Structure formats: C-alpha cells, structure tokens
Amino acid sequence: MPRYALKIEYDGRSFSGWQAQAEHPSVQARIEAALAQLDPGFAAGARIAAAGRTDAGVHATGQLAHADLTRIWDPFKLAQALNWHLKPAPIAITAAAEVPEDFHARFSAIGRRYLFRLIARRAPVVHERGLVWQVQNPLNVEAMRQGAAHLIGTHDFTTFRSTMCQAASPVKSIDCIEITEIALASGTEYQFRLAARSFLHNQVRSIVGTLERVGAGSWQPDQVKTALEARDRAACGPVCPPQGLYLTEAVYPTNPFAAGEGRAVWSD
Structure with missing residues (x-):
C-alpha cells in the first residue's frame, strides 16, 4: 500500500x-x-x-x-x-x-514548531477574532525574553504541563523561544515562536500564559525560574486560551516534500 x-x-x-x-x-x-x-x-x-x-x-x-x-x-x-x-x-x-x-x-518527527500570536490593544479585535489572544495593555518584551531564557534547555516541565498529560516523563528540551514585537496601527502584536523535539500537553499555552504575566509586570522574570524549579502545576501562571496557537511545522530528517511531487527520499 x-x-x-x-x-x-x-x-x-x-x-x-x-x-x-x-x-x-x-x-x-x-x-x-x-x-x-x-x-x-x-x-x-x-x-x-x-x-x-x-x-x-x-x-x-x-x-x-x-x-x-x-x-x-x-x-x-x-x-x-x-x-x-x-x-x-x-x-x-x-x-x-x-x-x-x-x-x-x-x-x-525530530522537531515541532509552534507560533503563538498575542495582540495588545484596547479596542476589540475584529478581523483577527478567534485567531489571536487579545489583552488590553502593552507588554514588556525584554522582560518576557528574560523570563523565557530560564526555560531553554532540558528541564523537568511538570509546572508547565496539564494534569491530564499522558507523557511518560515531564522532562523535555526546548531549543528556542523567540519573542518578537510588531507595531500595529491600533496596538501591538507579540509573536512567540517555540521549537522542541516534542511538547507536553498544554506546555506551550502554559509557557505563554506565564510569560504574559511577566510582560504585564505581575511577575518578575526570575519567578519563571522559581516556578520551573517548583515542579508543581500550581506554581504555573494562567494557561492562555487556544485561539492564538498555531502548529507551524513538523521537522523530519529529510523533508518529505523535498522531491516535489515525486517519491520522497527517506533516511534516519
């Protein structure tokens, strides 16, 4: 077949x-x-x-x-x-x-990449409704980057996974968390790009929800490290809603589509 x-x-x-x-x-x-x-x-x-x-x-x-x-x-x-x-x-x-x-x-697959889109503006989002998470006030992008730095590498991410997660181990390796700030005519968009071999259930949304608290000034960047080391779901910030999250890429040793419309070459 x-x-x-x-x-x-x-x-x-x-x-x-x-x-x-x-x-x-x-x-x-x-x-x-x-x-x-x-x-x-x-x-x-x-x-x-x-x-x-x-x-x-x-x-x-x-x-x-x-x-x-x-x-x-x-x-x-x-x-x-x-x-x-x-x-x-x-x-x-x-x-x-x-x-x-x-x-x-x-x-x-040897990697997955996700994008989370967050828009900060006072007026309700109209054209992007259901496609982004909206907050009302601007965020401190440098503080969020400092908080995210504590999550790069291999860690026990018990704090940042759902209690319903079925993964055998909470240990994961995050390769990258890139946060960019884009000026809009009526606000600011913040894009969070995360890359890892695999993620735990709700891990991305838990991380972004926590980093939003850092950007809003409710958390200090070092509190992200404290939450991580607690290995306790109760130490996590709020889990952000799903509508801003996008699975953007699955990574393989060889791109299945590299050969165009023909048979892809596969190697482990």
Missing part, C-alpha cells in the same frame, strides 16, 4: 481538536471522511496519523499526517481531490508526497 504524507493547514475554531472523537467534530475525522470518498480502505475505517494532536481551537499552518492508500496517486492530484472533498470545512491540503513505508508522521 503506498504511503502519502500530507501537509495540512486548518482553522481550529470549528473543531474539538485534531483527534477523532465519537460525538465532536475533529480535523482528523474530516480528512478521513474526505479520503473515504477516494479510497476504499478509508471507507472501511482506516486511520491517518499526525505529527501533533492539537487541542480544541488550536490552528495549524504546517500540520503533517500520513495515510496508507490502496492505489497509487499523483501527489498533486491527490491534494486537489482531497481539497475538493474537504469543502466547505476550513481545512486545506497544501502539499502531498509519496513517502517510504517506514515514514511515520508522529514517530519519525
């Missing part, structure tokens, strides 16, 4: 997250329903696997999933056919590629 990698973007507002659920709409189920229109295996209940299981309300510009199909497709035509059957759902397949059978969207 040929295996295909799919690069996916979606607006998470319409879904209860990536993962298929019996009574709630999900991105996974919607794509599988589109595949069922094209492939008898999915009509019989086959599943796809993804690089990251985003929560309800979380968006993606670079989610990656793989699917095993019963026929060989031209990757471009596969993406176009899926996009036709996905309408009018806010989901798009932006690329497809045939990959070796040992490629796995989740387990072959």
Whole structure:
C-alpha cells in the first residue's frame, strides 16, 4: 500500500481538536471522511496519523499526517481531490508526497514548531477574532525574553504541563523561544515562536500564559525560574486560551516534500 504524507493547514475554531472523537467534530475525522470518498480502505475505517494532536481551537499552518492508500496517486492530484472533498470545512491540503513505508508522521518527527500570536490593544479585535489572544495593555518584551531564557534547555516541565498529560516523563528540551514585537496601527502584536523535539500537553499555552504575566509586570522574570524549579502545576501562571496557537511545522530528517511531487527520499 503506498504511503502519502500530507501537509495540512486548518482553522481550529470549528473543531474539538485534531483527534477523532465519537460525538465532536475533529480535523482528523474530516480528512478521513474526505479520503473515504477516494479510497476504499478509508471507507472501511482506516486511520491517518499526525505529527501533533492539537487541542480544541488550536490552528495549524504546517500540520503533517500520513495515510496508507490502496492505489497509487499523483501527489498533486491527490491534494486537489482531497481539497475538493474537504469543502466547505476550513481545512486545506497544501502539499502531498509519496513517502517510504517506514515514514511515520508522529514517530519519525525530530522537531515541532509552534507560533503563538498575542495582540495588545484596547479596542476589540475584529478581523483577527478567534485567531489571536487579545489583552488590553502593552507588554514588556525584554522582560518576557528574560523570563523565557530560564526555560531553554532540558528541564523537568511538570509546572508547565496539564494534569491530564499522558507523557511518560515531564522532562523535555526546548531549543528556542523567540519573542518578537510588531507595531500595529491600533496596538501591538507579540509573536512567540517555540521549537522542541516534542511538547507536553498544554506546555506551550502554559509557557505563554506565564510569560504574559511577566510582560504585564505581575511577575518578575526570575519567578519563571522559581516556578520551573517548583515542579508543581500550581506554581504555573494562567494557561492562555487556544485561539492564538498555531502548529507551524513538523521537522523530519529529510523533508518529505523535498522531491516535489515525486517519491520522497527517506533516511534516519
């Protein structure tokens, strides 16, 4: 059975997250329903696997999933056919590629990258509603960068993970937390870019929510280190809402789409 990698973007507002659920709409189920229109295996209940299981309300510009199909497709035509059957759902397949059978969207990934968008302004956000987290007052970006520096590297992130997290260990390595400040006509946008091999449940939202408290002046930057070392969920700042969070990229030893529309070269 040929295996295909799919690069996916979606607006998470319409879904209860990536993962298929019996009574709630999900991105996974919607794509599988589109595949069922094209492939008898999915009509019989086959599943796809993804690089990251985003929560309800979380968006993606670079989610990656793989699917095993019963026929060989031209990757471009596969993406176009899926996009036709996905309408009018806010989901798009932006690329497809045939990959070796040992490629796995989740387990072959060596990195994930997320973006969190926060806008500070007094007037309600209109055009970006549901796509950003809004606060009313400007934040101190330098203080947030100082707080974020305590989280870079390998740490026990018990403080910054959900109590429902199913990961075997709270120890993770964060490679980068980059915070940029963008002037807007009526406010300021703050973009938080985080990169790691993998993240714990709610880790990104817990970190951004805590750093927002630093930027607002409610926390000192060194309190982030104190919270981290506490290894106690109660020491975390507030968890920010999901609508500003985007999965932007899943990283692999070889880019599955590097070969264009042909078969991707895979190496461990």
